[in-house]
Structures are given as structure tokens and as C-alpha cells.
Amino acid sequence: MATLKHISSKNSDYTAIETYLVYQHDAFTGKPLLDEQGKPKLRDSYLLDTLECGDFSFATACLLANRKYGKNTQHGDIKSHQYIISFDPRDAADNGLTMEKAQALGLKFCEENFPGHPAIVCTHPDGHNHSGNIHVHIVIGSIRTRKVERKPYMQKPRDWREGMKHSSTAQTMRHLRVEVMELCEGAGLYQIDLLNGSKERVSEAEYWARRRGQLKLDRENAALLAAGQQPTQTKFETAKEILRKQITDVLDNATNFEDFSDRLMRQYGIAVKESRGCLSYLPAGRTKFIRAKHLGDKFDKAAVLSTLQANTERKPKAQFKQDTIGKLVDIQAKLKQGKGIGYERWAKKHNLKAMAQTLILLEEKGLTDEDALDQRIAELDTKFHDSLAVVKDLEGRMKVNKELRYQVAAYASTKSVAQQLKAAKRPAAFEEQHRAELTAHRAAAAYFKANDIAKLPSPKKLEAEYAQLASEKAKFYEQYKEAKEELLKLKDAKQNVALFFREDERTQHHER
Structure with a gap:
């Protein structure tokens, strides 16, 4: 399953992104890792190409575009956009995905969806979690340097005119998710429906909170082991992770919404309320409800009611082993x-x-x-x-x-x-x-x-x-x-x- 992630940047130093793509960086601080001579360490493996930059580097092409069209002069202006296509770790073994093939797919995706923008396409063999997921970084300068042919998904003049800035709207993301799904299917890779969300939605902030918490816990456990004591916890879980598990535990056994809300309160002290057709949850010790959309589609009203209905007609599903x-x-x-x-x-x-x-x-x-x-x-x-x-x-x-x-x-x-x-x-x-x-x-x-x-x-x-x-x-x-x-x-x-x-x-x- 390939996923698509978008990051916008207001950093006017266009060389910073290329440095990040080429050199090793600390996952938590973002600072480059240095070798024994104090020089930045190159990544062990990567593939990098540029598009629409002419004879210039990506950074120079972006700066020239800014000067030519008189844009990106303010600190708060978005200078570049980064889209990351992360492929399923199983694709390498099961479907023959290589870095070269992923790079070719990334270049094709960039040419078709970001024409006219100076761009870097860079493929890495692995991510922060070391799961072996080959992924492609597509970084584009925010300004289009030439007029392009209007395509069906382009709705406003800014989408095809020269000198206009790229805008990553909800409609744009929907189009790009469809393109990723079609890209994976055409290449014979694993895919999921990117248009209907995920059962458990983990934000960027929660992801890094989990990573930092795990690192801190590992250090504390190492100190305990050195002192001859046995750690009581080895895996760090965020408050949202714990909440998801507690809701899931109750949801697997409840048969109607009243039973569901009663069990949540009785077993875990979690209050649940409905407002404008959406569910929100209040764990013990908090004063502000957490919306279901911040936990994942599995916890919204439609999914909860569907699961409760299925529980009343519970039938064991035969699982086919692969x-x-x-x-x-x-x-x-x-x-x-x-x-x-x-x-x-x-x-x-x-x-x-x-x-x-x-x-x-x-x-x-x-x-x-x-x-x-x-x-x-x-x-x-x-x-x-x-x-x-x-x-x-x-x-x-x-x-x-x-x-x-x-x-x-x-x-x-x-x-x-x-x-x-x-x-x-x-x-x-x-x-x-x-x-x-x-x-x-x-x-x-x-x-x-x-x-x-x-x-x-x-x-x-x-x-x-x-x-x-x-x-x-x-x-x-x-x-x-x-x-x-x-x-x-x-x-x-x-x-x-x-x-x-x-x-x-x-x-x-x-x-x-």
C-alpha cells in the first residue's frame, strides 16, 4: 500500500531540502550527522534527479523564479512543497520494487502532476521506522515557470498559468491520492483506498511524540538494567494510542450504542458524546474532548454503529491464510x-x-x-x-x-x-x-x-x-x-x- 504525504515549507534556503535528501540527519533533531572529520555524512543509498531546472540547480532555479515573478518575498510565504510517496515494505520482495523502479515512478508522477515547477525527485531505500519501505520525495518550487496545458483536474487559472503559485488544496490532494492509487495498480504494487481515510489515523505530531517517548523509555530501561532491575514497560504508547486500544476493546464486545457508552465509562472512565453527527471522546484526566477524526475512521459514528450492528449478528469470518x-x-x-x-x-x-x-x-x-x-x-x-x-x-x-x-x-x-x-x-x-x-x-x-x-x-x-x-x-x-x-x-x-x-x-x- 502506497501512502501520500504533503509538507509545505516557508524556508527560503532552498539548498536545505537537497542537503536533507543527500546527507544523513538525526531523526529527532533534524541536524546533520557528522563523520570523524566533522563533515556531513552522505546517505548510504539514494537516487536523485531534477526536473524543469534547466542548466541550474534546484535552489538557483527557484530563486530565479522568485526574482522573475516578484513572489515569495515575505517570511510567511510558502516557498516549496514536498510530496512523499511511501510504498509498502512488501513490494520489494513480492512485486519486484527496486529503488530504480520507484524513482522512475516518482519522475513520471512529478511530470504529470507538477508540470512547469522546478523539482527534485529523490528515492530512499528505507524510512525512519526501518521497516524497509522504499519511498520517493518529490520537492517542487512553489512557482510555475511556464504555462502548461490545462488538464481535467485543473480548476482555476493558477493551476496552469505561468508565474502562479502551487496550492495544495483538499481537491488537489484528492486528485493526487487517486493518481497514487492508479500508479500503484498500474505497476502491480500493493495499494489501499487513500480516499476514505485510515482506520487509525496517526498525525505527524503523534508519530514523533511516539518516537521521542520510545527513545526516552529505552534510555530509562537501559539505566534500570545496568542497576540490575527489570523494566516494567518496554513499549511507549501515546495517550491517543491507549485511547484507541480502550475504545477498540469495548467496541469488540458492545452490541448497541448505549451499551458501548456505558462500558467505556465503567471500564475506562471514558465519556463519549455525539455532536452534529460526529463522535468525541473524553478520557479520564482530560478536560477537552478528542474528536473521532483525530483517532481514525474506525472510531467515527458510522463505523462504530456498523461494528455494533455486526456484533449483534456476530458470525465468525473464515480467514484465508496466504x-x-x-x-x-x-x-x-x-x-x-x-x-x-x-x-x-x-x-x-x-x-x-x-x-x-x-x-x-x-x-x-x-x-x-x-x-x-x-x-x-x-x-x-x-x-x-x-x-x-x-x-x-x-x-x-x-x-x-x-x-x-x-x-x-x-x-x-x-x-x-x-x-x-x-x-x-x-x-x-x-x-x-x-x-x-x-x-x-x-x-x-x-x-x-x-x-x-x-x-x-x-x-x-x-x-x-x-x-x-x-x-x-x-x-x-x-x-x-x-x-x-x-x-x-x-x-x-x-x-x-x-x-x-x-x-x-x-x-x-x-x-x-
């Missing part, structure tokens, strides 16, 4: 192809191991009966094809939506030129001078006519519709992948069982 099983080898067929006795010995050991894995899988799934196995395979095959059909349908609707947004944007941006043509004293000369704009305007008008569109839809509504389609696609794509994975495993298991008994019959016949 353990892989090996395929049995047709030993007799391989021997006929010329394989030797060494291969035969290896194949027998391999088949025993693969058959053991197969039996464990079938027993865990309760599919040791052949009819039950066939029925489950048929169900998964139907789910697989149905989910794939929905994904393809949503992709088609997204494509139509994207084309319509493009034509609406083109028509709106060239409408004034078409109106000027009607009042031009020399229409032929005006036509020649504005041929590109008029051609785009007429092409858009022809598109609307061909598709029986009399009234142009709102660009904002089209953008929201596209985001909703992308969200639905992500959901069904996950269903498609899950069904496909289980289906392939069970088909392999069925094939293994059939081949095992066929080999067993061959052995018995040979012995007779």
Missing part, C-alpha cells in the same frame, strides 16, 4: 524426458513436502471432501470473474469521465477566443493567429454534440465522480486479487491431490 504451497512434480513424465536418479530423489522429497502443505491447507479450510473443494473453487471462480468485470466497467467509466473533464476544460479555456472571433474585423487573420485554441474549442463542441451533451457538467462534480469511481475500483480490485490468490492455491491443491493419487497407483502397479 501460505503458499508447492506444485507436485510428475516424476514419471520427467524421467521419460531424460531426468536422472538425482532428480528423482529431489522430486520425491519435494512432492512429500508439497503434499503436506496441501493437506494442511485443505484441513484448515475444511475442504478435504472433493465435492466441497470443487464447490469452493466454483464460488471463487465466479467471484473472481464478477470482480474483474466490475473493475473493467469502472475503468471504462473512469476513462469516459476523464475524457469529458478534458473536453470541458478545453471548451472553457477557449470559449473567450471563440467569442472574439465573432467580433473580429479580420476573421481570417484572427483564425490563423488563434488556430490551436479554435481547433480545440471546435473539437470539444463536436464531442459534446456527438455524445448528446446539451448542458456542460460541473468540473467539481466530475472530479468528485472520478474519485468515487476510483475508490470503488480499489475495493473491487482487492476482492479480485484475493479471489484470484485463493483460487490459484485451491486449484494447485486439487491438482496436487489428483497427481499424488495417480503416482500412488503407478507405484502400487509397479510393485505388483
Whole structure:
């Protein structure tokens, strides 16, 4: 699952960000780490490219843009924006993600979404938590240095005109999250629905509070161990983490909202209230409620009521284990192809191991009966094809939506030129001078006519519709992948069982 994070900076020292990307820094203080000679230490591994900087460095290109357009002269002006795409740690092993591939994806993302802005694209192999998550930093100067083609997601002139500043609005972030989801799917990487939030939302401030608290606790525990005492706590938890655990503990057992609120107060002294359709929680010892949105989507009203309803109809969900099983080898067929006795010995050991894995899988799934196995395979095959059909349908609707947004944007941006043509004293000369704009305007008008569109839809509504389609696609794509994975495993298991008994019959016949 790739995540997207945005950071805006008011720092006028544009070299600082490149220094951070290239050299090692202390995770807590942000200060560069020095070697024995007192010089900054380079990072062990990174890839860095610049875009839209010409023959200059990123810092120089940004400073020249500021001077040319007379902007970013005040201390409070946002000088640059940083977007971080962090990939799932599993992508490296499972999907072949490398730093080079991540860098290429980052460059493509930057070119498509931040055209005209001086930019740095830098890939690191790991993050602060050392989980092995390859991630890409995309840093752009806030000023666009050239006019760019208006794209469907661009709603205001500042989004495409030269000399205008980039603005990271809620609409911009929604568009970029959709782009990250599409980027991951196209590259065959793990992904989540970035449009509907996270079950447990950890802010930047809470993340670093957790890191600092853990560091302090580790130091205290080290002192205790040195004194011959055993630490009582090894993992630091923030107040919000503890609150999430307490709410989750109650939520797993409550069956209605009254029961939920009573249990929270009785077990943990937590008060819960509803205001304007939103829940807030007040832990013991606090005077100010904490809104559910600051804890995560799992704790808002809709999710809580949904969980409570599910608890009243509690049904254990079968969990499918992702353990892989090996395929049995047709030993007799391989021997006929010329394989030797060494291969035969290896194949027998391999088949025993693969058959053991197969039996464990079938027993865990309760599919040791052949009819039950066939029925489950048929169900998964139907789910697989149905989910794939929905994904393809949503992709088609997204494509139509994207084309319509493009034509609406083109028509709106060239409408004034078409109106000027009607009042031009020399229409032929005006036509020649504005041929590109008029051609785009007429092409858009022809598109609307061909598709029986009399009234142009709102660009904002089209953008929201596209985001909703992308969200639905992500959901069904996950269903498609899950069904496909289980289906392939069970088909392999069925094939293994059939081949095992066929080999067993061959052995018995040979012995007779």
C-alpha cells in the first residue's frame, strides 16, 4: 500500500531540502550527522534527479523564479512543497520494487502532476521506522515557470498559468491520492483506498511524540538494567494510542450504542458524546474532548454503529491464510524426458513436502471432501470473474469521465477566443493567429454534440465522480486479487491431490 504525504515549507534556503535528501540527519533533531572529520555524512543509498531546472540547480532555479515573478518575498510565504510517496515494505520482495523502479515512478508522477515547477525527485531505500519501505520525495518550487496545458483536474487559472503559485488544496490532494492509487495498480504494487481515510489515523505530531517517548523509555530501561532491575514497560504508547486500544476493546464486545457508552465509562472512565453527527471522546484526566477524526475512521459514528450492528449478528469470518504451497512434480513424465536418479530423489522429497502443505491447507479450510473443494473453487471462480468485470466497467467509466473533464476544460479555456472571433474585423487573420485554441474549442463542441451533451457538467462534480469511481475500483480490485490468490492455491491443491493419487497407483502397479 502506497501512502501520500504533503509538507509545505516557508524556508527560503532552498539548498536545505537537497542537503536533507543527500546527507544523513538525526531523526529527532533534524541536524546533520557528522563523520570523524566533522563533515556531513552522505546517505548510504539514494537516487536523485531534477526536473524543469534547466542548466541550474534546484535552489538557483527557484530563486530565479522568485526574482522573475516578484513572489515569495515575505517570511510567511510558502516557498516549496514536498510530496512523499511511501510504498509498502512488501513490494520489494513480492512485486519486484527496486529503488530504480520507484524513482522512475516518482519522475513520471512529478511530470504529470507538477508540470512547469522546478523539482527534485529523490528515492530512499528505507524510512525512519526501518521497516524497509522504499519511498520517493518529490520537492517542487512553489512557482510555475511556464504555462502548461490545462488538464481535467485543473480548476482555476493558477493551476496552469505561468508565474502562479502551487496550492495544495483538499481537491488537489484528492486528485493526487487517486493518481497514487492508479500508479500503484498500474505497476502491480500493493495499494489501499487513500480516499476514505485510515482506520487509525496517526498525525505527524503523534508519530514523533511516539518516537521521542520510545527513545526516552529505552534510555530509562537501559539505566534500570545496568542497576540490575527489570523494566516494567518496554513499549511507549501515546495517550491517543491507549485511547484507541480502550475504545477498540469495548467496541469488540458492545452490541448497541448505549451499551458501548456505558462500558467505556465503567471500564475506562471514558465519556463519549455525539455532536452534529460526529463522535468525541473524553478520557479520564482530560478536560477537552478528542474528536473521532483525530483517532481514525474506525472510531467515527458510522463505523462504530456498523461494528455494533455486526456484533449483534456476530458470525465468525473464515480467514484465508496466504501460505503458499508447492506444485507436485510428475516424476514419471520427467524421467521419460531424460531426468536422472538425482532428480528423482529431489522430486520425491519435494512432492512429500508439497503434499503436506496441501493437506494442511485443505484441513484448515475444511475442504478435504472433493465435492466441497470443487464447490469452493466454483464460488471463487465466479467471484473472481464478477470482480474483474466490475473493475473493467469502472475503468471504462473512469476513462469516459476523464475524457469529458478534458473536453470541458478545453471548451472553457477557449470559449473567450471563440467569442472574439465573432467580433473580429479580420476573421481570417484572427483564425490563423488563434488556430490551436479554435481547433480545440471546435473539437470539444463536436464531442459534446456527438455524445448528446446539451448542458456542460460541473468540473467539481466530475472530479468528485472520478474519485468515487476510483475508490470503488480499489475495493473491487482487492476482492479480485484475493479471489484470484485463493483460487490459484485451491486449484494447485486439487491438482496436487489428483497427481499424488495417480503416482500412488503407478507405484502400487509397479510393485505388483
